[in-house]
Amino acid sequence: MQGYIERTIASLIAASERAAIAEQVAFSEGALQRVDPRVKVAGLFSLIIVVAASRRLGVIAVLFLVAAVLAAASHVRMRRLAGWVWLPVLFFTGAIALPAIFLTPGRPAAIFATEQGLRAAAFLIGRAETASTLSALLVLTTPWPWVLKALRIFRCPMIVVAILGMTYRYIFVILQTALEVFEARQSRTVGVLPPSERRRLASSAAGVLLSKSVHMSGEVHQAMRSRGFRGEIHLLEDFHARTADWCWLAGFGLVVAAAFWYGR
Amino acid sequence: MKRAFNTQMVPLLSVFAAFSFIIMMFNLPLPGGTTGHAVGVGIATIVLGPWASILGISIALIIQAVFFGDGGITAIGANCFNMAIVGSLATYAIYRGLAGRSAITSARRVVAAGVAGYVAINLAALAAAIEFGIQPLLYHDASGAPLYAPYPLRIAIPAMMIGHLTIAGLAEMVVSAGVVAYLQKSEPGLLKRTAPGAVEDRPAVGSLRHLWFALAVLLILTPLGILATGSAWGESPPSPMPRGLKALSSFWTAPMPGYAPPFLKSPAFGYLLSAMTGTGLILLLILLAGWMFRGRTRG
Numbered sequence: 001m002q003g004y005i006e007r008t009i010a011s012l013i014a015a016s017e018r019a020a021i022a023e024q025v026a027f028s029e030g031a032l033q034r035v036d037p038r039v040k041v042a043g044l045f046s047l048i049i050v051v052a053a054s055r056r057l058g059v060i061a062v063l064f065l066v067a068a069v070l071a072a073a074s075h076v077r078m079r080r081l082a083g084w085v086w087l088p089v090l091f092f093t094g095a096i097a098l099p100a101i102f103l104t105p106g107r108p109a110a111i112f113a114t115e116q117g118l119r120a121a122a123f124l125i126g127r128a129e130t131a132s133t134l135s136a137l138l139v140l141t142t143p144w145p146w147v148l149k150a151l152r153i154f155r156c157p158m159i160v161v162a163i164l165g166m167t168y169r170y171i172f173v174i175l176q177t178a179l180e181v182f183e184a185r186q187s188r189t190v191g192v193l194p195p196s197e198r199r200r201l202a203s204s205a206a207g208v209l210l211s212k213s214v215h216m217s218g219e220v221h222q223a224m225r226s227r228g229f230r231g232e233i234h235l236l237e238d239f240h241a242r243t244a245d246w247c248w249l250a251g252f253g254l255v256v257a258a259a260f261w262y263g264r
Numbered sequence: 265m266k267r268a269f270n271t272q273m274v275p276l277l278s279v280f281a282a283f284s285f286i287i288m289m290f291n292l293p294l295p296g297g298t299t300g301h302a303v304g305v306g307i308a309t310i311v312l313g314p315w316a317s318i319l320g321i322s323i324a325l326i327i328q329a330v331f332f333g334d335g336g337i338t339a340i341g342a343n344c345f346n347m348a349i350v351g352s353l354a355t356y357a358i359y360r361g362l363a364g365r366s367a368i369t370s371a372r373r374v375v376a377a378g379v380a381g382y383v384a385i386n387l388a389a390l391a392a393a394i395e396f397g398i399q400p401l402l403y404h405d406a407s408g409a410p411l412y413a414p415y416p417l418r419i420a421i422p423a424m425m426i427g428h429l430t431i432a433g434l435a436e437m438v439v440s441a442g443v444v445a446y447l448q449k450s451e452p453g454l455l456k457r458t459a460p461g462a463v464e465d466r467p468a469v470g471s472l473r474h475l476w477f478a479l480a481v482l483l484i485l486t487p488l489g490i491l492a493t494g495s496a497w498g499e500s501p502p503s504p505m506p507r508g509l510k511a512l513s514s515f516w517t518a519p520m521p522g523y524a525p526p527f528l529k530s531p532a533f534g535y536l537l538s539a540m541t542g543t544g545l546i547l548l549l550i551l552l553a554g555w556m557f558r559g560r561t562r563g
Contacts, residue, residue: 011289018332045337052338055405085333100414106407119409127412128336135330135337144331159274160323166278167285167323168331174282202290203442210307210443211451213283220275229271 005186005193005201012179016172018084025140030074032141036245037150043252044138050256051130054263057119060126063259067133074141085136086129093128097121144168149239170216177212181205277316281323284308287439288324301432305351305388306359306381306440311447313457314356321348342395346388354384355440356458365461369448373455374441381440382433386425389432393417393424479543486539487532 026033032040047063054060071081098121106116138147148165152158185201193201241249287304304324309317322344329335335343362376397417400410415423447454456462505513519525520541524534 008290012286015289015332022331048337055411097414100410103419104410104414106409116407116409117414119405119407120411120414123409123411124414131336131338132333136333139331139333147330163274163278163281163319163323164327166275167281167327170279170282171285171327174279174286178286199438199442203438204446206287206290206304206307206439207443207446207450209283209286210311210447211454213279214276214311214451214454217272217276217279220279221272224275225271229274 005182005189008202009179009182009186012175012182016175016179019172021080022140023143025074025076026143028075030076030141032070032074032137034244035141035248036239036241037142037146038153038239039241039245039249039252040138040142041147041150042153043249043256044134046252046256047259048131048134050259050263051127051134054127054259056263057122057126059259059263060123060130063255064126064130064133066255067130067137071133071137071140074137076137076140081133081136085132089128089132090125093125097124100124146239166220170213170220173216174209174213178205178209181208273316276312277320277323280308280312280316280320281327284321284324285327288328290439302381302435302439303347303351303385303388304439305347306355306377306384306436307443309352309355309384310359310377310380310440310444310458311454314352317352317355318348321352342392346391346395347385350391351384351388354387355380358383359458363459363462365463367463368452368455368459373448373459374445377444378437378441381436385436386428386433389424389428390421393421396420396424483536483539483543487535490531490535 035043047066051060051063054063068078068081072078100120101113101117104114104117104120106114109115109118142150145165148161148168151161151164182205185205284304287307288301290302303321305317305321308320312320325335325343325347326340329337329340329343358380359376362379363370363373366372366376394417396413396415397420399413400416403411405411413420444455520534520538523538524531525537528534528537
């Protein structure tokens with residue numbers, strides 16, 4: 001059986017690998033990758049909202065198909081999408097939805113299941129799968145700094161955009177530190193740690209990370225000040241919408257309007 | 265929000281949000297053999313204060329939902345309300361209430377942090393359970409099938425609370441109490457933001473002074489026993505004395521028999537002198553042992 005330290009290291013590595021692959025896919029030459037990030041953010045967020053608002057299962061199923069087609073056109077492998085999104089969401093949401101099939105009062109369907117229970121479970125899983133696929137598409141086809149810049153079209157305050165960008169960057173710095181902490185401990189550990197020692201290790205690792213984070217923020221602040229940061233944030237908004245981007249925007253608008261109309 | 269920010273808050277919040285994100289990935293071993301994830305809201309509030317913690321945890325949750333697809337984009341608002349707002353404010357109120365004005369390095373702060381983390385995460389879970397539980401009442405189709413969360417309050421509340429009272433709450437408690445205990449030893453300065461009015465840590469000399477005083481009082485009170493009538497049970501020699509014991513009684517003669525040195529007439533003063541001599545001898549022995557132990561460690 002894998003030890004506690006090995007499992008923690010594996011999960012930390014998996015997170016950084018996933019981010020690296022997402023970045024790689026985001027820079028490839030797929031259909032959605034060519035679209036202006038502002039159009040993509042607006043279009044995909046609108047689709048997610050329509051999925052959440054829809055009261056018809058058929059509409060949710062069609063939007064799921066649209067998301068899958070967009071993924072295929074954007075060089076996002078179906079196997080990767082299944083491993084990262086579809087199966088985890090199915091297991092997690094499925095575990096929540098399964099009892100609802102039997103517990104929701106309504107007309108009997110099969111065995112102890114009710115029609116209303118089956119519909120409730122289908123709504124829950126369908127919504128979660130479709131919305132997760134659409135949000136995964138945004139991240140897999142757009143580099144994170146562009147997603148953040150595009151958030152400005154929603155009048156997201158610049159300071160929030162800047163903090164989100166810095167947070168994303170420092171996640172990987174702290175992730176690397178956490179990895180080093182656990183690897184250092186792993187190289188000095190023989191045998192299996194008792195539970196109390198594992199708890200102590202997790203707490204002290206969190207403490208070390210916290211302490212390092214606070215010191216790092218001080219250093220980053222000094223670095224920012226020395227480069228002229230006085231509290232004002234300026235973003236280089238250099239997106240230029242082309243004719244193709246306006247076509248995509250019209251396409252997104254059409255699908256959103258149709259889904260909204262039929263899903264009422 | 266702009267007013268609340270100064271230039272230092274931008275990197276501090278960013279780095280702290282990144283820290284909270286990583287903490288959410290830690291798989292914590294819990295009593296009973298299971299594991300759980302903490303949110304980190306307890307320790308974030310204790311170190312940053314409630315308002316900065318609300319922002320930091322919210323940013324971590326937004327990145328988790330948008331970039332890592334964990335939590336759902338349309339649920340960001342609810343997640344931020346439950347974990348960041350309810351969690352941070354509850355932690356702050358409970359931690360400040362329980363820790364009081366205790367010293368930064370006191371064990372009371374560790375307990376307060378653990379309890380605050382545990383209760384805060386359970387209150388956040390309760391808020392989420394109520395949000396789930398009212399959805400079937402508000403949103404259902406014509407056939408009565410729930411459109412969103414399918415369980416009523418009587419199912420949603422126990423389902424959420426059982427998991428949080430037993431596993432997730434413990435995870436938050438372990439992280440909050442464990443990190444506070446760690447910081448007390450390594451960087452107590454980080455705990456000062458949410459500990460205004462905390463009493464200064466007393467130096468070791470101060471606590472020893474109290475001990476010396478208590479020892480002196482006890483020494484002065486030693487003759488109290490002779491005011492009582494009768495004798496202490498089991499202290500007097502048995503009568504008649506067994507022959508073997510009688511033969512051994514002359515083997516060693518104490519220099520101050522019966523706590524009454526022969527050259528003193530006052531029994532009370534004899535008791536006092538005996539107590540002082542005994543205490544002095546014990547201290548001498550401890551000093552000698554300490555000196556020998558130090559010498560061996562150095563060697």
